[in-house]
Amino acid sequence: MHPLIEGLKDGLVVSCQAYPGEPMRHPETMAQMAMAAELGGAVGIRCQGLADIAAIKGQVKVPVIGIWKEGDEGIYITPTLRHARCCANAGADIVAIDATRRPRADGLTYAETVRALHDDGTLVMADCGSFADAEQAVEAGTDIISTTLAGYTGEREKTDGPDLELLGQMVDAFPGVPVICEGRIHTPAQLAEVMEAGAWAAVVGTAITHPTSITSWFRDALPAR
Numbered sequence: 242m243h244p245l246i247e248g249l250k251d252g253l254v255v256s257c258q259a260y261p262g263e264p265m266r267h268p269e270t271m272a273q274m275a276m277a278a279e280l281g282g283a284v285g286i287r288c289q290g291l292a293d294i295a296a297i298k299g300q301v302k303v304p305v306i307g308i309w310k311e312g313d314e315g316i317y318i319t320p321t322l323r324h325a326r327c328c329a330n331a332g333a334d335i336v337a338i339d340a341t342r343r344p345r346a347d348g349l350t351y352a353e354t355v356r357a358l359h360d361d362g363t364l365v366m367a368d369c370g371s372f373a374d375a376e377q378a379v380e381a382g383t384d385i386i387s388t389t390l391a392g393y394t395g396e397r398e399k400t401d402g403p404d405l406e407l408l409g410q411m412v413d414a415f416p417g418v419p420v421i422c423e424g425r426i427h428t429p430a431q432l433a434e435v436m437e438a439g440a441w442a443a444v445v446g447t448a449i450t451h452p453t454s455i456t457s458w459f460r461d462a463l464p465a466r
């Protein structure tokens with residue numbers, strides 16, 4: 242296994258993303274967020290967009306998992322080989338890509354995309370939405386598989402917390418392949434649960450780095466006014 246992936250074992254990766262139109266959507270702000278997460282013990286940073294990848298890579302020592310989102314429906318997480326190569330060129334140590342079985346905009350199959358990235362020497366993380374996606378990703382020799390898209394592609398119910406069932410299926414079926422649990426881990430207790438379920442590492446985003454969502458969780462606990 243690549244030492245960089247070995248280094249993520251039993252660790253917390255923090256996803257630092259601000260969405261289009263949001264006040265914190267600025268590479269310097271995201272780099273500050275990433276540095277703060279690193280100080281808190283993150284073993285890796287996941288981030289979005291070429292400017293953020295470059296800014297964060299210049300500031301943190303831990304590995305950077307880069308994605309490039311284009312739109313917000315269909316295949317939008319690093320949708321093509323070109324997007325993935327740009328992430329790698331911007332400095333990402335690992336590039337996460339959509340690993341669903343849906344047709345890709347550049348006409349390449351998922352396996353062809355992974356092959357081209359491996360030929361470049363790029364490590365690939367498969368953002369899966371179902372067990373069948375994970376099977377395809379493993380067959381293609383992907384370096385890391387994850388539950389990132391569970392609940393977002395219509396194949397799995399959107400669970401309140403992390404999709405523990407899918408995580409368990411992936412861990413059982415693919416021993417030897419690092420499985421990252423990502424998506425809706427909102428509390429330290431949930432993080433402990435996914436690690437106990439066999440996750441190689443976990444990615445937490447919203448609950449650490451999205452103050453607008455966190456504020457709304459607290460606001461929703463207030464009495465009606």
Ligand SMILES: CC(=O)N[C@H](C=O)[C@@H](O)[C@H](O)[C@H](O)COP(=O)(O)O
Nearest residue numbers: 256393423424425426445446447448
């Ligand atoms: C589905 C999708 O587009 N997920 C994105 C992938 O990068 C991000 O919006 C999430 O914040 C990230 O996966 C971390 O998950 P959570 O924020 O739930 O901890």
